[in-house]
Amino acid sequence: MPASEFTLIYRYFAALGRGDAVDLSVGDDCALLRLEPGERLATSVDTVVEGVHFPADTFPEDIGFRAVSVAVSDLAAMGARPLGMTIALTLPDADEFWLNAFSQGVGQAVSEYGIPLVGGDTTRGPLSITVQVLGALPLAEALLRTGAQVGDVVYVSGCLGDAAAALAFLNDEWRPSAAAAEYLLQRFNRPRARLDLGAQLLGHASACIDISDGLLADAQHIAAASGVGLRIDPARVPVSPALQGCDDQEQVLKWALGGGDDYELCFTLSAGTSAPQSCTAIGEVVAGEGVDVGMELDFAGGYQHF
Amino acid sequence: MPASEFTLIYRYFAALGRGDAVDLSVGDDCALLRLEPGERLATSVDTVVEGVHFPADTFPEDIGFRAVSVAVSDLAAMGARPLGMTIALTLPDADEFWLNAFSQGVGQAVSEYGIPLVGGDTTRGPLSITVQVLGALPLAEALLRTGAQVGDVVYVSGCLGDAAAALAFLNDEWRPSAAAAEYLLQRFNRPRARLDLGAQLLGHASACIDISDGLLADAQHIAAASGVGLRIDPARVPVSPALQGCDDQEQVLKWALGGGDDYELCFTLSAGTSAPQSCTAIGEVVAGEGVDVGMELDFAGGYQHF
Structure with missing residues (x-):
């Protein structure tokens, strides 16, 4: 050196x-x-x-x-x-x-x-x-992507889409209120890794991934690794008050489903297991493959660096 | 991802x-x-x-x-x-x-x-x-930079200066023979980490560092970390046959003392301890500070990336 x-x-x-x-x-x-x-x-x-x-x-x-x-x-x-x-x-x-x-x-x-x-x-x-x-x-424990079982419930922590909305704001694609802008930039620039939640889920969640590339892209990793399908209800995907106030809710849905950089956790729990606070059930694990959101989406899920 | x-x-x-x-x-x-x-x-x-x-x-x-x-x-x-x-x-x-x-x-x-x-x-x-x-x-062992003791002998593995000479060749600063060029480029492009030697020295060497920035710069790290001086005899610093054949032996000395990227080990052993094969004694640990090579050198020791 x-x-x-x-x-x-x-x-x-x-x-x-x-x-x-x-x-x-x-x-x-x-x-x-x-x-x-x-x-x-x-x-x-x-x-x-x-x-x-x-x-x-x-x-x-x-x-x-x-x-x-x-x-x-x-x-x-x-x-x-x-x-x-x-x-x-x-x-x-x-x-x-x-x-x-x-x-x-x-x-x-x-x-x-x-x-x-x-x-x-x-x-x-x-x-x-x-x-x-x-x-x-x-030695015997880890939250892997491979353990999701048919019948498990799919959860996410926090709210999704904030970081993508912040990037869109930085790129002059929309104009949030001043308070919303401040919140969204904070979410993009100061994401919080969910260490406490991960520790809490260890030994309980059947599969887990962090949402870095967008909910659909990362949920797809769980589906592929576990050899199952994930059915996600877009209406249940939690978004922040800052995004609830946005006029274009179709765009909000795209940010929440496809936008990366939120660094929340997506995980699966067996049905009947209670989820930690500030986590939201958004769907279920089904037989099959891939992630089904019950609608056609006109965007690719997740970032592509190449 | x-x-x-x-x-x-x-x-x-x-x-x-x-x-x-x-x-x-x-x-x-x-x-x-x-x-x-x-x-x-x-x-x-x-x-x-x-x-x-x-x-x-x-x-x-x-x-x-x-x-x-x-x-x-x-x-x-x-x-x-x-x-x-x-x-x-x-x-x-x-x-x-x-x-x-x-x-x-x-x-x-x-x-x-x-x-x-x-x-x-x-x-x-x-x-x-x-x-x-x-x-x-x-748990209790490691080759650190901090353990060199006054009276210890300073060693290096292999030959020094080859990588610097190869870079000088690539920069058209000199022209080695075809055989020497092939050897030197191999030394630059395919440096060998001395894992076996490190394992052999563990528990025996009092201090150790790899030579990435040049012998003088890296020996200086041992001196500073151990709170001692290192006296190195330039005439004993081993150079390869490829460099022994070079007309400008003053330049060879600069490569061997100041050139980086050889990834040999520099280490200290208490006097009387026998050194592993293909290692050369080049000096001794003395009271004081810094690295003394007994001559004025008109180049800065080591790479400066900034």
Whole structure:
């Protein structure tokens, strides 16, 4: 690691590296982390690229918070306990103001999720951030995509479509009220990974995924992995008051069903099992394949980065 | 994960995900890995960017092999046993030929190092590859940078300067013989992470680092972390026959002392301890600070990416 890179990382990030599971943080060839006896490691990696995953004029503080949330959301979707993370940061130049604000946002996520930053790499290039998350799960348990059973009920947490509506607003495609705009931008820039919900579902939900690419696309992953069909009632998909106030409810439905970036959880529970608070039953698991919403949709489900 | 991204990853990489420690590989929100009882996790992340870390016309097969080697080298430097890795790949477009060749190179590294590819992310953007490696170490052991003691002997593995000489050749700064050129390009494009040596040194070396930024820069990290000085005799720094044949031996010395990308190990052993094969004693640990090579050098030690 070059000296200046080293200095940058130390100045801004070293304070974020402490945690119960951390034996050794930034500063050697590897970080060292401990799992508890009877646990195994859960890991996932997510890259966000400027202009692809967030607009070029996004505040660096939001970029930092959001990049961590996107990655931590995968731990939530497995029901894993956060252990630590690394960040590989590619930057056009070593802008101290940018780095300071970015590290503030990362620091807020470190506190919110209790996930120390234990390592990283900085390179020069067009802005992108890769966050690798490390979590722990009991050896015998995990929230997988594969366990949905015919007869199970399909749930989602929170409200859907907010992030897609925020992006449409940023792209001047519609104009929400000032209060709605503030709420929606917050939802896009500051998504909350549902770690507590994931932990609560562990051992109970038969399948789970986080909604990063849109409800239909992600529900489709559960259907395919579990070898079942999902029947979802669009009228039951929860949307926020900000979107309930939108004139074009057909557009709202598209955002809620097809828009990505909400980072809520979609999961299945056996019928009769009570769902955690602020989760909504939206359908059921049926024999067959694919996701059926009972209507024709004139949009492709989910983001396509390529 | 978008559908097409999913398909790409599956087509090219899914076969690389099997391993003894792997409970679950690519295909869910996280991969799941097992450590043995009494082990802890070692992790590191490295990004390589086209035009910064490798020339734009590098063969994709070499890019793949090299990106993995660079990251695995950090496991070697800690003495860790490889468990698995993830790759975050940012690509300008989904070129099937490129991806096929790249995955061949990754596959060769997976075999060579016994490190399965358990997860990944692909995004659109200027070419860069971030590899996160996961390894295992006994709870009480690790090769750190902090343990060098006054009186210890300083060693390096293999030969130094080859990668820097190869880059100089690629930049038309000198012209080696055809045989030397072939050897040097191989050393740059196909660096070998010294996993076996790291494992052999675990419990014996007092400090260790991999030479990614140049001998002087990396030796300086050992000196600073251990609170000692390192006295290195430039005449004892091993160079390959390809470089011994170069007319400009002053330039060779600069490559060997200051050039990065060789991914050999620099380590310290207490005096009287015998060193593993193909390692060379190049100096000693002394009271004080910094790295003393007994001469003035007119170049900065190590790469500066910023």
